[in-house]
Every structure is written in C-alpha cells, then in structure tokens.
Amino acid sequence: MKNIEVRGLTHVYSRGTPFEKTAIDSLDLAIQAGMTVGLIGHTGSGKSTLISHLNALLKPTAGTVLLDGEDIFASKAAIRAARFRVGVVFQYPEYQLFEETVFADIAYGPKNLKLDKSEIDRRVRQAAAFVGLDEGYFDRSPLELSGGQKRRTAIAGVLAMEPELLVLDEPTAGLDPAGRADLLEKLFAWKRARNATVLLVTHDMTIAGLCDRLVVMEAGRIVLDGTPAEVFAQSGKLLSIGLDLPPAAHIARLLREKGLDVPAGIYTEDQLYEAVLALWQGKGGVPC
C-alpha cells in the first residue's frame, strides 16, 4: 500500500501576470508508508510548494495528491481529512505559537479534532514527552520560553494530532549542534514508536544521510531519487546544482579524483574510515 502519492502535480504562481512562475512542474512522487524520506534542493527549487500541497494548503494548478488512493482535493471533507492525517511543521514554527499557555497551544489541534477532554489531555502529555518538554511548562506563556523550548512546543502541537505522515521543513534550523542532535533523536524515536511516515526537508547533508530515501529537487522537478548511497554517488550532479555533499562523500570524491580506489557510494565518516584504512593496509600499513 502506498501512503501518499503525488501525481502529475504542477503549481504556477501568479498565473497570467508578469510574475508568473512555475514552482512545480508535472511532478510524480510516491512514498511508501513507514519510510523516512529526505527532500533536498536549494531555495527556490520547489520543496516548500510541494509540501504545502500534501495537506491541501495549496491547490494544484494541475495534477493531484492521493492519500491511500483517495484524492485529497475531491471534496471539502477530503481536504479536511487530509489536514488531520498529514501534519506539517513549517520552518521556524515557533513564530506560529499564539495561545496563552503552552498546554493550550499544544492542545489546539486535538481540540479541532473534537476529541474528548481526557483524550486531548493524554495527547498533549504524550506529545510533550516525545519532544522532551517538561510538564512544568504547561501553564507558562509560550512567549516566556527559550528558543529551543518554543520550537519543541510548536512541534508537539503537530505531533499531538497523531499524523500518519509528518512533514518537517528544516526542523533543526538555527539550533546549536547539541540541540540539533537532540531534536533529531526525539523525532526519529517518535517515528519508530508510531510507525509513521516522515518527509524531512533539509539542507544538512549529514541529516539527509540518516533517511531511508532521498529525493532531490531542482527547478520544480525531481532530478535524483534513491537511497542516500545511490544519491550521494552522483556527487558531480549534486555539486552542479549548487548542493553540498556530506563531508565524507566529498572527501571520497576528491580521493577518487586523485586516482585512489574509494567506492562511489560512501557518505558516512565510518565508511570512509574503513575504506581509507583498507587502502593503507594494502600499502603495507600496520594498524595498532
């Protein structure tokens, strides 16, 4: 069963004006349930436009989005259903906090689902626990929190909807290295616990390397699609469209250019470490 499928999706902004721009161009994409998919591409490649269609915030100019085979734009009821099944965390979601207390902000989505009070309470507590937000903050104003706590509150608000597909646009942007690692670990733990599908938009190639599958966009189209090893093996293509490589993949590429026999699929530090050590031993190096 396919969880979500994008079929022939085209989106044109400001159609019929001098500012007309095709942001997404006849795009097809199917995502299997339970996968973690990384979406990469530089600013303006169409990533944000694409994810805004997945929970029907934008209407396609052409094509559609199917959830378990059902067109999410078929009716008002279908659009509403998609908004509850697909949770989107936009960039800098902390700017969207608006309730008087942290609890009320996290509870906003479940309340709209018209759940009973005890279920809302359970979901808020569970979502807060997933993102590592202490219940002691529940009665505080979101405005009193630190940047990292605000980010967690905003993400908890989406997790409390218990979406089947969670879409995150640069969830770690602006965090320090420790905050980045901690938030990622918590998101992956949530995904495993709920067996949800995750679509992660990122510029950070080390984070991209943690996904099951990578989709690379350029000018409104998908230009690469595969496992991280398959995508990072296309290092020339990635560099030519202005994207970074994970450091290990970049070093591996430079070593290959020097004529060394380093495999093309390498993208983690561990893989590169093993490959270099093997070459060194082949030259008579003796490991300690």
Next chain:
Amino acid sequence: MDPVIRVENVTYSYPDSDRPALDGVTLDVARGSFVAVLGSNGSGKSTFAKHLNAILLPAAGRVLVDELDTAKEDDLLAIRRRVGMVFQNPDNQIVANVVEDDVAFAPENMGVEPAEIRRRVDGALKQVGMYDFRLHAPHLLSGGQKQRVAIAGVLAMEPEVLVLDEPTAMLDPKGRREVVSTVEALCRDRGITVILITHHMDEAARADRVIVMDRGRVALDGTPAEVFPQADRLRALDLTVPETTDLILRLNAAGMALPTGALTVEACAAAIGEALA
C-alpha cells in the same frame, strides 16, 4: 599585536538570572584579524558580541575599542561608527524599500555629505557583490542577498570592526557560502577586523583564530588547527568536531600519521592522498 579591541575582565549578568552571562572575560582582538567565536546556546557568545559596540555595558571590567571605553557615553557614537553589527535575521535589519536607500541609511543619519554617501553606498554594494541589485526591492531578494545588503549597510559607515552574530543561521548552503566568502574577503582584502559568532564549524575553520566560550568564560582560544583537534574537550562543551578532524584523529589512532590541522575537505583529502601515494 596591535589590538583594535581589548576586553578586560568583563562580567555581565542579565536581570533575573542566577549566573553571570559573562564571567571574567579577558582577551584582545588583533586589528585586521578574522576571529570566530563558538559555543553552545547560553555560553555567552551573543552577550560578548553585544559588548563590543556598547549595546550592553560591563557590570565589572571594561571594553576598549581603539582605546575608547564603551562605558563612556561621550565616546558612544565614535565606538558605534568603528564597530558595526550584523544579526541573524536579515528581515529585521532592512529598513528601506530600495537596496541602495537601505545602505545609505546609516551615513545619512551620520550627516555625511550627499556625494560622499553616493561613493560609500556604491563602494559598499560592490564589496558585497550586490551593486547590480542597487535598485531592487530588498524583500524580493534571497536570504543570502539580503544578508549581504545588511553587511553593505554596515560597511557604509566605514567601520574598523565587523561583528556578525550567527549571520548564516537562517540561510541555505548557497547563501551561507555567499555570506562567509564576502566576510572573508572584507578581512583579507580590505583589512577589516571580523568577529564571526557561529554554530558552523566549517565557517570557523576559515578564521585566523577560534575562541570557544562556555558558561560565560573563554574555554579554548587558538588557531583552528590548534582548537579543533581537541575533540574530547569540544564534545564536553556540547560542540561537534568537524568530520574532517574526527576522521584524521581516528585514522591516526589506528596507526596512520596524518596532520591534524587539515580542516577543510580539500586539505583532508590532500593529506590522505599523500599518505596513500
């Protein structure tokens, strides 16, 4: 060393905080150098940056800019002209509807002659590579372009020192490269002292000097090649070690003898290539 900034035993606490944000910081910044400041959230980096042009004043100790004390109100304007600040979010720093008007804002306020303003605005926009966009609307530019306009706005004051507080945190990789290359060129080609507060190790690796802050104090201070190989220490301070350095340290632990100062991917690949030649 000819210090442009001298920080002497500076302590600062925010109201309602139980520990000082800066706790006895002493250091000099050499004129014309490129200094990166690292540290996890709450380490005091931004508080330190805000002391350099008297946005914050020390509770104890003092900060001297070209021998001018930031605590002396009479010297405030002279200090703010010498030390320009660029912040994280370019949208909060741009005030005008046209790029060149935005860049002209500070010199106009300083009462600079119109012909001189024209010269400075054109010069500043050329230095950041945004001259061709001088008649554009800032809100239609990319993040990296906006941040370069913000830098040009500071350059139009002809500062001695440029302090940038996480200027690339909100930018994509392309925007980051544009901003860091621009800043590096201003230091190397124009002799402007650059103090770059950042979370990105690859940006810090390009500096002459790296200062690592922890709980309001200077925890490490040296060249990138001296600081980054101290992997255990950096991890204890909640920072990451650049992948290049970590790889070299692990390969050396396994018996290879690679230079630990090879920080960029190019230098790292060159060092490994040489060892395997």
